[in-house]
Amino acid sequence: MIQDLANREYRYGFVTDVEQESVPRGLNEEIVRLISAKKQEPAWLLDWRLKAFRTWLTMKEPAWANIKYGPIDYQNIIYYSAPKRRPALQSLDEVDPEIRRTFDKLGIPLDEQKLLSGVAVDAVFDSVSVATTFKEKLASLGIIFGSFSDAVQQHPDLVRRYLGTVVPYSDNFFATLNSAVFSDGSFAYIPKGVRCPMELSTYFRINARETGQFERTLIIAEDGASVSYLEGCTAPMRDEHQLHAAVVELVALDNATIKYSTVQNWYPGDKDGKGGIYNFVTKRGTCLGVNSKITWTQVETGSAITWKYPGCILQGDHSVGEFYSVATTNNWQQADTGTKMIHLGRNTRSTIVSKGISAGHGQNTYRGLVKIAKGASGARNYSQCDSLLIGDRCGAHTFPYLDIKNSTARVEHEASTSKIGEDQIFYCRQRGLSIEDAVNLIVSGFCKEVFRQLPMEFAVEAQKLLSVTLEGSVG
Amino acid sequence: MDNPVLLVENLHVRGGGREILRGIDLSIGRGEVHAIMGPNGSGKSTLARVLAGHPEYEVTAGSVHYKGQDLLAMDPETRAREGLFMAFQYPVEIPGVNNAYFLKGALNALRKHRGEEELDAMDFMTLVRERMKRLDIDESLMNRSVNEGFSGGEKKRNEIFQMAVLEPTLAILDETDSGLDIDALKIVAHGVNTMRSPERAMLLVTHYQRLLNYIVPDVVHVLTDGRIVRSGGKELALELEEKGYGWLEHVGCD
Numbered sequence: 001m002i003q004d005l006a007n008r009e010y011r012y013g014f015v016t017d018v019e020q021e022s023v024p025r026g027l028n029e030e031i032v033r034l035i036s037a038k039k040q041e042p043a044w045l046l047d048w049r050l051k052a053f054r055t056w057l058t059m060k061e062p063a064w065a066n067i068k069y070g071p072i073d074y075q076n077i078i079y080y081s082a083p084k085r086r087p088a089l090q091s092l093d094e095v096d097p098e099i100r101r102t103f104d105k106l107g108i109p110l111d112e113q114k115l116l117s118g119v120a121v122d123a124v125f126d127s128v129s130v131a132t133t134f135k136e137k138l139a140s141l142g143i144i145f146g147s148f149s150d151a152v153q154q155h156p157d158l159v160r161r162y163l164g165t166v167v168p169y170s171d172n173f174f175a176t177l178n179s180a181v182f183s184d185g186s187f188a189y190i191p192k193g194v195r196c197p198m199e200l201s202t203y204f205r206i207n208a209r210e211t212g213q214f215e216r217t218l219i220i221a222e223d224g225a226s227v228s229y230l231e232g233c234t235a236p237m238r239d240e241h242q243l244h245a246a247v248v249e250l251v252a253l254d255n256a257t258i259k260y261s262t263v264q265n266w267y268p269g270d271k272d273g274k275g276g277i278y279n280f281v282t283k284r285g286t287c288l289g290v291n292s293k294i295t296w297t298q299v300e301t302g303s304a305i306t307w308k309y310p311g312c313i314l315q316g317d318h319s320v321g322e323f324y325s326v327a328t329t330n331n332w333q334q335a336d337t338g339t340k341m342i343h344l345g346r347n348t349r350s351t352i353v354s355k356g357i358s359a360g361h362g363q364n365t366y367r368g369l370v371k372i373a374k375g376a377s378g379a380r381n382y383s384q385c386d387s388l389l390i391g392d393r394c395g396a397h398t399f400p401y402l403d404i405k406n407s408t409a410r411v412e413h414e415a416s417t418s419k420i421g422e423d424q425i426f427y428c429r430q431r432g433l434s435i436e437d438a439v440n441l442i443v444s445g446f447c448k449e450v451f452r453q454l455p456m457e458f459a460v461e462a463q464k465l466l467s468v469t470l471e472g473s474v475g
Numbered sequence: 476m477d478n479p480v481l482l483v484e485n486l487h488v489r490g491g492g493r494e495i496l497r498g499i500d501l502s503i504g505r506g507e508v509h510a511i512m513g514p515n516g517s518g519k520s521t522l523a524r525v526l527a528g529h530p531e532y533e534v535t536a537g538s539v540h541y542k543g544q545d546l547l548a549m550d551p552e553t554r555a556r557e558g559l560f561m562a563f564q565y566p567v568e569i570p571g572v573n574n575a576y577f578l579k580g581a582l583n584a585l586r587k588h589r590g591e592e593e594l595d596a597m598d599f600m601t602l603v604r605e606r607m608k609r610l611d612i613d614e615s616l617m618n619r620s621v622n623e624g625f626s627g628g629e630k631k632r633n634e635i636f637q638m639a640v641l642e643p644t645l646a647i648l649d650e651t652d653s654g655l656d657i658d659a660l661k662i663v664a665h666g667v668n669t670m671r672s673p674e675r676a677m678l679l680v681t682h683y684q685r686l687l688n689y690i691v692p693d694v695v696h697v698l699t700d701g702r703i704v705r706s707g708g709k710e711l712a713l714e715l716e717e718k719g720y721g722w723l724e725h726v727g728c729d
Contacts, residue, residue, distance in 0.1 A: 427567040430527050432555040432584035445571030445620065
């Protein structure tokens with residue numbers, strides 16, 4: 001009876017019928033130039049893309065991750081796709097009604113009146129941003145929030161100053177590919193002393209067939225500024241794998257705080273492992289200023305493959321980096337995820353809390369690096385990695401790397417692996433709870449420390465998502 | 476006359492590759508408190524767990540009727556929702572799940588099944604405070620995770636407390652006295668006695684007679700080697716205490 005539930009379809013797997021405008025399949029310098037030209041970019045940005053592309057040609061796809069997948073044919077991907085007749089939007093009313101309906105269906109209404117109060121949304125459909133809400137309200141505080149493409153046009157100095165400073169174009173195979181072909185993404189700038197009064201949120205949607213999505217996000221918090229940013233994502237169900245290789249860069253100056261939360265729900269493939277998104281993502285933040293703080297919170301439930309290690313470079317003295325993660329793998333999903341905490345400044349602190357849940361044939365790997373440089377006296381790290389197994393065909397793996405060059409550092413690592421026991425489930429059932437409720441309860445208890453970090457409404461969403469992901473995993 | 480709350484007839488059960496229960500007959504009426512005593516390995520905990528629907532046992536013969544319904548046809552959660560409660564010998568820890576939240580979920584599952592409105596957090600906490608007071612249980616228990624880091628005594632008290640909130644029709648207490656010091660035993664026994672009512676039947680599974688100094692049963696059964704070899708009044712427990720289980724093995728076997 002439980003197995004039936006396992007076969008329940010991915011709720012977000014529909015396709016929107018809009019006319020798309022794409023570049024030809026494959027990747028070469030011409031494609032890079034074409035993407036840049038379509039976006040009417042300044043010469044320096046095209047140069048930067050080309051440098052990235054040439055570097056990429058010399059690079060090899062990394063093979064060290066604990067994931068298995070067939071070869072990706074990079075010449076068989078369409079690197080840019082956008083809904084046609086993209087207007088220069090004067091207001092939200094001009095959004096293509098089909099696209100608008102798509103976001104409504106996903107529970108992301110683009111009507112400002114209908115939105116959850118206190119959340120500004122940037123909606124990205126395939127390669128382009130289609131709408132940003134509450135732009136004016138934010139502008140009155142000096143906050144810039146919108147698509148990356150718009151920022152390139154309207155605030156080129158800011159983009160030029162920070163682009164690639166956290167994740168250089170030569171960083172790694174996937175980040176370098178992104179640097180060459182990135183299409184759109186979000187840009188946020190919080191000026192000095194401003195606390196952003198609402199959550200900023202981007203919703204990413206892959207729609208077109210055989211396209212990759214390569215978005216790039218840049219968030220800058222000036223001295224004393226603070227912001228909380230959320231991203232969500234879904235994709236249609238398709239039999240072939242689709243590549244998603246994003247880059248996110250965060251910069252926090254003196255006393256600034258950036259909280260970045262992700263609820264990742266790309267199409268995971270079907271129960272036999274057919275289709276699903278390959279999610280190869282590079283996310284990193286620099287705590288450039290003293291007392292700055294960056295918190296990454298991620299709930300990774302989708303994608304056939306997840307490869308991501310949101311990290312913090314703790315450069316400013318007394319800066320703080322945090323990473324809270326829940327990653328679930330069910331059916332044939334694989335996740336190799338964790339974080340990098342690079343301590344450079346004095347008295348820098350980092351906290352890592354990772355919760356991996358594996359069910360079905362899922363394989364879940366935590367991979368984390370804590371590096372304490374010579375000059376990082378008084379640095380502290382606390383890491384906790386817990387794995388929960390459901391059933392006996394899944395796997396959990398932990399690879400913590402420590403690199404400590406300063407003797408005053410204090411580093412603690414705790415790890416545990418547990419199985420949802422028959423006894424736990426029976427205990428819950430004896431108290432009147434169904435098997436499904438029992439599993440949800442046990443899992444939510446396991447993830448509690450991470451969910452606590454999410455903004456309220458999203459914590460509820462994340463919990464629901466988790467229960468859908470794990471549906472049918474016990475029976 | 477009323478039907479018994481629980482009627483067990485010729486129950487045979489296998490588990491772990493062998494026959495553990497070999498023809499149990501037992502009838503418990505409304506408001507009655509029965510004690511099942513027996514040496515280790517006699518099958519008394521198996522009986523408790525089979526009645527609660529634990530999946531690791533196979534019933535090979537016999538029947539069990541609960542409030543006139545076929546108990547063995549019900550899944551464990553349905554049994555619970557129908558008012559069958561088991562206090563576990565080894566209560567299970569559920570890390571990160573708040574004790575109050577867990578119990579509220581359980582109570583509302585029962586209420587929903589009975590067609591009653593679910594309790595909101597406020598009403599639930601009012602009920603909880605009243606029951607805690609009645610059972611002399613410390614309120615801090617509610618803010619902790621289910622059984623996590625509880626001492627043996629706290630776990631058992633938590634079981635009795637859950638029973639007090641869920642108000643079962645039939646409560647099965649599986650070796651609730653084991654591992655308790657005398658003070659903890661008194662608190663648990665006080666809880667059970669408080670819950671005694673003409674509306675509630677209880678089945679106490681115990682190895683030792685000492686629990687029965689504090690909870691006085693209406694009927695005592697002695698289980699050895701998968702069979703009830705003797706049933707009697709409360710004085711049977713005392714006799715057993717004096718003479719040991721060996722005495723009955725001779726008397727009971729044919």
